[in-house]
Amino acid sequence: MQELDRLALTFHRFAELECPGMSSLYESLCHSLAEEQDLLALAANARSGQPAPNLFMAAVHWLLTKGAQHTVTEYYPDISPEMTTHGDPYPIFRSFCLEHGDEIVDLISTRLVQTNVVRRCAVLLPAFAVAMGRDAGQPLSLVEIGASAGLNLLWDRYSYTYSDAQRWGDPDHPVQLSSIIRGDLRPPLPDSIPKVVFRVGLDLSPVDISDPDAVDWLRALVWPERVDEAQMLEDALEMAKDDPPRLLAGDALELLPEVLESxxxxxxxxxxxxxxxN
Incomplete structure (x- = not known):
């Protein structure tokens, strides 16, 4: 199988397995792109080891949020909230990509897919409740592997609401996480806000939230229809900037021994x- 054929299959699989229910725009675009040799040739420049569809879509999103003028923005709800455009977005998307091919190649050949999905904390919280229950009264030491910007290290500062009416945390906190519970079981929640005496994140390439360029790329990785997720990211970033978590760059297997000793x-x-x- 030729390289572009393999890449086409990657885009089709991405559209079929990851996009449904999350981004109808990306689902449509990736299926069409998989049949387009010119754009596949651009996508083939994706950084080795990185998911090409995520990188490619984020690169286009980045350019549009940076002010690139093109009618394709009418299909991006986070850029054009009152969008009224209907029909197939691919021809316009294709024209944008060909016009900005050099910029797209530069981005996808140098950037990483490095997201920080704050909503994951709603699943982590019950696990921390179990940990607190096993060692009642002891403070927590948090070590996150693959921490990205470290926003999920700050889970104890957020507010949580579950569909069974369980609530946890400060109800007036700007970062509000809501989750739907499926099935008969109910997640345990901590009885109190824990005392955290140590928190550190390990990542091969941590995201520095004091770097505007790094934060803008983090924003570009949020899919256009995920407006609530984008706002949650903004709220978490705003909260973290005055007291950011400690992040260490490197291989976790190499960093962990020294971290655990401290x-x-x-x-x-x-x-x-x-x-x-996810």
Missing amino acids: IPLDSTLCLYHSNTL
């Missing part, structure tokens, strides 16, 4: 990773 002995270690919680 954790207070009278605390409960919570070592976690959230990438599978």
Whole structure:
């Protein structure tokens, strides 16, 4: 199988498996792009080891949010909230990509798919409740693997609402996480806000939230229809900027021994990773 054929299959699979219910725009665009040799040739420049569809779509999104003028913005609800455009967006999308091909190649060949989905904390919270229950009264030490910008290290500061009417945290907090519970079981929630005495995130390429360029790329990775997720990211970034979590760059297997040695002995270690919680 030729490289572009494999890449076409990657875009089709992305559209079929990841986009439904999340982004009808990306679902449509990726299916069409998979049949288009010119754009596949651009996408083939994606950084090795990175998911080409995510990178490509984020690169276009980045350029549009940076002010690139083109009618394709009419299909992006986060850029044109009152969009009235209907029909197939691909011809206009294709023209934009060909006009900005060099910029797209530069972005996808140098950037990473490095998201920070704050909503994952709603699934993490019950796990921390279990940890707190096992060592009642002990403070927590948090170590996150693949922390990105570290926003999920700050889970204890957010507000949570579950569909069974359970609430946790400050109801007036700007970061509000809501979740629908399916099935008969109910997640345990902490009885109180825990004392966290240690928190650090490990990542091969952590996102520095004091770097405007890095934050703008983080925003570009949020899919256009996910307006609520984009706002949640903004709220979490705003909250974190005055007291950002500590992040260490490097391989977790190499960093962990020294990190674990520095954790207070009278605390409960919570070592976690959230990438599978999409």
